[in-house]
Amino acid sequence: xxxxxxxxxxxxxxxxxxxxxxxxxxxxxxxxxxxxxxxxxxxxxxxxxxxxxxxxxxxxxxxxxxxxxxxxxxxxxxxxxxxxxxxxxxxxxxxxxxxxxxxxxxxxxxxxxxxxxxxxxxxxxxxxxxxxxxxxxxxxxxxxxxxxxxxxxxxxxxxxxxxxxxxxxxxxxxxxxxxxxxxxxxxxxxxxxxxxxxxxxxxxxxxxxxxxxxxxxxxxxxxxxxxxxxxxxxxxxxxxxxxxxxxxxxxxxxxxxxxxxxxxxxxxxxxxxxxxxxxxx
Amino acid sequence: xxxxxxxxxxxxxxxxxxxxxxxxxxxxxxxxxxxxxxxxxxxxxxxxxxxxxxxxxxxxxxxxxxxxxxxxxxxxxxxxxxxxxxxxxxxxxxxxxxxxxxxxxxxxxxxxxxxxxxxxxxxxxxxxxxxxxxxxxxxxxxxxxxxxxxxxxxxxxxxxxxxxxxxxxxxxxxxxxxxxxxxxxxxxxxxxxxxxxxxxxxxxxxxxxxxxxxxxxxxxxxxxxxxxxxxxxxxxxxxxxxxxxxxxxxxxxxxxxxxxxxxxxxxxxxxxxxxxxxxxxxxxxxxxxxxxxxxxxxxxxxxxxxxxxxxxxxxxxxxxxxxxxxxxxxxxxxxxxxxxxxxxxxxxxxxxxxxxxxxxxxxxxxxxxxxxxxxxxxxxxxxxxxxxxxxxxxxxxxxxxxxxxxxxxxxxxxxxxxxxxxxxxxxxxxxxxxxxxxxxxxxxx
Numbered sequence: 001x002x003x004x005x006x007x008x009x010x011x012x013x014x015x016x017x018x019x020x021x022x023x024x025x026x027x028x029x030x031x032x033x034x035x036x037x038x039x040x041x042x043x044x045x046x047x048x049x050x051x052x053x054x055x056x057x058x059x060x061x062x063x064x065x066x067x068x069x070x071x072x073x074x075x076x077x078x079x080x081x082x083x084x085x086x087x088x089x090x091x092x093x094x095x096x097x098x099x100x101x102x103x104x105x106x107x108x109x110x111x112x113x114x115x116x117x118x119x120x121x122x123x124x125x126x127x128x129x130x131x132x133x134x135x136x137x138x139x140x141x142x143x144x145x146x147x148x149x150x151x152x153x154x155x156x157x158x159x160x161x162x163x164x165x166x167x168x169x170x171x172x173x174x175x176x177x178x179x180x181x182x183x184x185x186x187x188x189x190x191x192x193x194x195x196x197x198x199x200x201x202x203x204x205x206x207x208x209x210x211x212x213x214x215x216x217x218x219x220x221x222x223x224x225x226x227x228x229x230x231x232x233x234x235x236x237x238x239x240x241x242x243x244x245x246x247x248x249x250x251x252x253x254x255x256x257x258x259x260x261x262x263x264x265x266x267x268x269x270x271x272x273x274x275x276x277x278x279x280x281x
Numbered sequence: 282x283x284x285x286x287x288x289x290x291x292x293x294x295x296x297x298x299x300x301x302x303x304x305x306x307x308x309x310x311x312x313x314x315x316x317x318x319x320x321x322x323x324x325x326x327x328x329x330x331x332x333x334x335x336x337x338x339x340x341x342x343x344x345x346x347x348x349x350x351x352x353x354x355x356x357x358x359x360x361x362x363x364x365x366x367x368x369x370x371x372x373x374x375x376x377x378x379x380x381x382x383x384x385x386x387x388x389x390x391x392x393x394x395x396x397x398x399x400x401x402x403x404x405x406x407x408x409x410x411x412x413x414x415x416x417x418x419x420x421x422x423x424x425x426x427x428x429x430x431x432x433x434x435x436x437x438x439x440x441x442x443x444x445x446x447x448x449x450x451x452x453x454x455x456x457x458x459x460x461x462x463x464x465x466x467x468x469x470x471x472x473x474x475x476x477x478x479x480x481x482x483x484x485x486x487x488x489x490x491x492x493x494x495x496x497x498x499x500x501x502x503x504x505x506x507x508x509x510x511x512x513x514x515x516x517x518x519x520x521x522x523x524x525x526x527x528x529x530x531x532x533x534x535x536x537x538x539x540x541x542x543x544x545x546x547x548x549x550x551x552x553x554x555x556x557x558x559x560x561x562x563x564x565x566x567x568x569x570x571x572x573x574x575x576x577x578x579x580x581x582x583x584x585x586x587x588x589x590x591x592x593x594x595x596x597x598x599x600x601x602x603x604x605x606x607x608x609x610x611x612x613x614x615x616x617x618x619x620x621x622x623x624x625x626x627x628x629x630x631x632x633x634x635x636x637x638x639x640x641x642x643x644x645x646x647x648x649x650x651x652x653x654x655x656x657x658x659x660x661x662x663x664x665x666x667x668x669x670x671x672x673x674x675x676x677x678x679x680x681x682x683x684x685x686x687x688x689x690x691x692x693x694x695x696x697x698x699x700x701x702x703x704x705x706x707x708x709x710x711x712x713x714x715x716x717x718x719x720x721x722x723x724x725x726x
Contacts, residue, residue, distance in 0.1 A: 047552075047575065048559045048585070068323020136378045219374035224361055234364035236320035238338050243552040244575055245319075 039063070039250035046246040062251035066236075071224055075232035076259070078221075082147045082228055083210035090154045090206040091199055098161025099187055103173070113162070119155035124215060132219055142226045147217055151210060157202050164198035165191060200270050211260060229256055309355045312627045313618070314345060315372065315382035317365040331641045337571070340641055348634040356627040369687070376400060381618040383628045387434060389425030389609040390690075393681035394725075396433050402614045403431040404632075407625075411633040419673040422650035425609045428681045434611035435632045436650035438642060440570045441607040441672045442501045442596050449590035450564045454482035465597040469535050472599055476544035479564050488539065489546040489554040489563035492702065496694025498554075499536070501606040502567060503697050505596050506532035508604035508677035514693070519682035522689075522718040524711045531600070533700060533707050540701035561586025567596070570669070573646035577664055593665045595672050607676030609650065648673050684725035692717040 037053035038046060039062055066072065100106075101113050131150055132141075140146040168191060176186045192199075217228045227235065233252045238245050264271060321338040328334055329350045334343040345358040361382060363371050369391060375381060387395065395401045408415070415423060415432050422436035446463050456464045456475060466472035476487035491498045507514055512528035515521075523529065539545055546554060546563045558566035559579050566572075573593055580591035596605040612632055619625040635642075639651040640660060648669065649655045661667045679686050693714055700710045 044575070044578065048556060048579065050556070065321065065323040068326070069320060070322060070326070132374060132377065141378045141380065218364075218367055218371055222361075222371055222375045222378070222380055231364075235362045236322075237364060238319035238321075238336070239317060239365045240551070240571065241319070242550070243555045243572075246552070 035250045035253050038247055039254050041247050043245050043247045047244055050246065059247070062247045063255075065248060066251050066255055069232075069236055071227070071232060074225060075227050075229045078144075078147075078226060078232075079211060079229040080259070081144055082213075082217075083207050085144065085148045086151050086210040087203050087206040089148065089152050090157050091203055093152055094154055094157030094161045094202060095192065095195065095199065096187075097158045098163075099165050099191060101158070101162040102165035103170075103191075104183075116155050116158050119153060120159070128215065128219070131216075135220060141220050142223045146220045147226075147228065150216060151213070154206065157206065160198055160202055161195065164195050168194055197273060200273070204271055207263075208260070309357050310623055310627045311357050311359050312384065312624065312631060313361055313382040314358045314384050314631065315361045315363065315375075316341065316386040317363055317368050318386075319365075320360075320362045331638055334641070335644070336574070337645050340638070340645060344634060344638045344641070345631075347638075348631055352627075352630055352634075354623075354627060354630065356630060358631060376615065376617075379617070381615050383614065383618040383624060384631055385613055385615055385618070386437075387611055387613045388687075389434070389436070389611050389681075390679060390686040392426065392434055392611065392613070393428060393686070394684055395613070395615075396428050396681070397684065397725075400616055401433050402616055403433055404435065404614065405432050407614065407629050408432060408435065408632070411629050413633065413636055417652055419648075419650055419652050419655050421607055421648075421673050421676040421678070422609060422611075424676075425678060425681070426611050434613045435636060437610045437612060437635060437639065438645075438647035438650050439607050439609040439673055439676060440647045441669070441676055442505055442567065442605050443570060443573075443593050443669065444596055445558060445566045445568060445572065445576055445591070445593045447558065447561065447564050447587055447590060448592055449586065449588070450479070450483050450485065450561065452590070454479040454564070463592060463594070465594065466599060467597070467601075469531070469599055472535070473538065473542070473544075476539065476542070480544065483564065485561070485563055486546045487544045487564050488567060489549055489557040489565070490567040491549060491551040491554045492540070492545065492698065493548055493553075494550040496691045496698060498551075498567065498694070499697035499701075500690045500694035502536060502596075503529075503532055503693065504677065504679070505604065505606045506535060506600060508606070509598050509600035509602045511602050515679055515683045517680075517682075519680060519684060520722050522693075522715060522722065524714045528600075529711070530707065533697065533710065535599070536697065537701050537707065541704075545701075559585070559587060570646040570648060573665060574644075592668070594668050595675070603671070603675040604677045605672060605675065607672060607678050609678075610647070611650075683722070685721045688721050689718050692721065 034053065038050065040058045040060070041053060042057055042059045042061065045057060097116070101109065101116075135141050135146045135150075172190055172194075173186050176190055181189070212230060213228070214230045214234070217231045221227055221231060224232070224235070233256055237249065237252070241249050318341050319338040321336075321342055325334055325339045325342040325346070327346065328339070328343040329347045331340060331343045331347055334340045342360070345360055349356065349358045368386075372382075372385060387401075392401070405415075413435070415427065418426065418436055419439065421439045425439070426432055426434040426436045444465075448457060448461065448463060451457050451463050454475075456479060458464055464475070466475050479485070479487045490502065504514060507526075507528050510528035510531065512526050514523055514529060516523050524533075540547075546557045549557055551568075554563075554566055555568065555572065557563045559576070576587065576591055576593070579585050580587040580589060582588060595603075598604070612635055614625075614628055614632075619628050636651065639649050640654045640657070643649040643654060643660055643666070644663065649660060652673075654660050655670055655673045661670060679689075683689065696705075696710050696713045696717070699705045700707060705713075
């Protein structure tokens with residue numbers, strides 16, 4: 001039996017490759033480290049210079065001021081509800097639509113699919129005003145419905161799932177059809193479990209998009225109790241925060257990124273597998 | 282039926298009635314108060330003594346707290362704080378969706394658009410009912426809030442374009458008078474000569490102003506230099522822009538020359554320009570009234586390049602006439618924001634409280650909108666306020682009949698910036714401004 005040698009292991013070339021990767025990772029991490037260090041520095045110090053972050057003085061004041069904002073937990077909860085709700089619904093709708101496009105035939109399918117994909121070319125700003133007016137007409141602004149529903153039309157999700165379902169061998173489904181399994185049963189029991197890597201990829205992208213969304217929540221959730229974290233954190237910045245409140249800005253960035261970081265820690269294996277297109281054993 | 286239970290019944294009924302009456306009397310009126318200036322709840326969430334507060338956020342928060350705590354009508358102010366940048370986008374979205382705030386902050390440069398769209402209530406009668414007369418407004422505040430003979434906003438301040446000066450560096454360049462005050466240029470040639478002398482003595486550029494990711498600085502400086510020649514970029518009527526005048530050309534040439542000859546710190550955005558000034562990398566930073574306190578605090582720190590050597594003056598009259606770009610914050614009642622007499626009275630009460638605290642607000646560095654405050658010895662005793670108080674009458678602001686001023690600022694600022702950053706020829710800059718601004722002005726209602 002021949003052992004398979006990992007390309008990165010052993011030998012000078014492998015070590016150099018690892019060193020290069022570590023160096024690149026360190027360079028990539030530098031801005032994040034800078035943000036983290038700056039969040040512990042007094043604002044008046046940062047107003048004068050933003051180097052020398054590793055030397056005193058340090059302060060927790062930026063975090064104290066942030067945590068002292070009474071609506072912070074509410075905004076965090078709003079963001080979690082909107083992001084999780086949006087992600088779950090995008091997964092359901094994109095999977096169903098993708099399966100429909102990949103496996104069923106109906107009149108005008110190519111046109112409908114083309115129409116869905118055309119949505120990728122429409123920028124968010126182009127539909128903002130009609131979308132806003134639509135939700136005014138429905139009297140739904142300042143609700144979770146308004147924050148979640150406009151983002152459910154996800155052309156990328158439909159495209160991703162369609163392509164993934166197309167790659168699954170038809171024979172698996174045909175065997176089930178011979179056993180009199182219904183289309184829905186085949187979808188739920190056979191195809192869906194096999195599409196978990198694609199679901200994970202789409203889930204991650206949907207969640208991150210929803211978590212970082214700013215423009216739509218800004219104009220739809222106008223009551224402070226309905227702000228999402230992005231809008232809420234921006235609202236508490238002073239007018240010239242980029243000069244006089246840099247430490248506070250950085251503390252906000254750390255706080256906003258923390259939930260994503262925690263999610264990553266727990267689901268690291270799945271996320272890496274999703275992005276690399278493999279499955280977790 | 283015995284008398285005792287009957288008496289108890291009456292007492293109980295009476296008690297219930299009293300509770301009900303008390304409940305009625307305690308009925309609170311919630312007043313939505315939309316603004317930017319940030320949130321500082323951790324530090325000032327419970328502060329009601331405005332005198333103890335500092336900075337824009339601290340002072341405005343404590344004014345609202347104080348009003349809630351002391352007004353006799355049980356009005357509770359509910360701040361709705363929005364980020365400064367997209368504030369007007371959100372406000373417009375709220376108006377469209379019928380979620381209209383009662384009291385909202387508004388730049389005087391934005392007021393004209395909202396008035397033209399019939400979205401703002403005239404305040405003549407309202408202000409009269411709370412004892413405020415427009416005669417008490419400073420000249421500049423009146424220019425900013427009176428449109429077509431009607432008062433549409435309660436002015437809160439005037440903010441303007443200043444030269445913040447590092448006297449230590451100026452001294453090194455021998456650009457200070459015997460009394461320690463800076464020698465200021467009075468002509469374009471003097472300015473260039475001073476800048477050259479400064480650079481030769483210190484090795485640093487004379488100026489810092491935001492040249493990257495910022496269009497406001499170039500716009501404000503350009504309008505200031507044109508106004509100092511007794512001219513204007515916006516002829517009467519608000520439908521045209523004039524950047525072909527000799528005054529406009531001279532202003533563009535001067536800005537171009539300053540940058541081209543290395544007298545302006547390069548590659549600095551807003552934060553970096555201030556940082557360059559505080560770090561002794563430039564002699565003068567051209568920025569607004571709001572940084573006075575921060576710079577003053579830095580000048581009190583030993584070891585700072587600014588230590589003991591900071592002063593601030595209005596943008597000097599390089600072309601002869603005293604004039605400097607200005608704008609202001611004001612408070613408006615939006616139509617539909619107050620739904621009944623009770624809430625309207627509450628909103629006017631808050632306006633009165635804001636007006637009464639105009640001096641406290643002027644501690645931020647902004648100039649007062651209230652003439653009596655601007656003229657007061659107390660105000661002039663604040664650091665450097667005597668230097669800049671003249672701006673309340675010498676300021677130049679874009680006329681309120683010029684629509685879309687914030688978009689106009691971006692268009693003009695970007696073109697002026699590209700002149701000195703990319704060496705775009707001045708005639709091309711003039712053409713680009715005419716085209717971009719022309720579209721904005723003609724396309725507006």
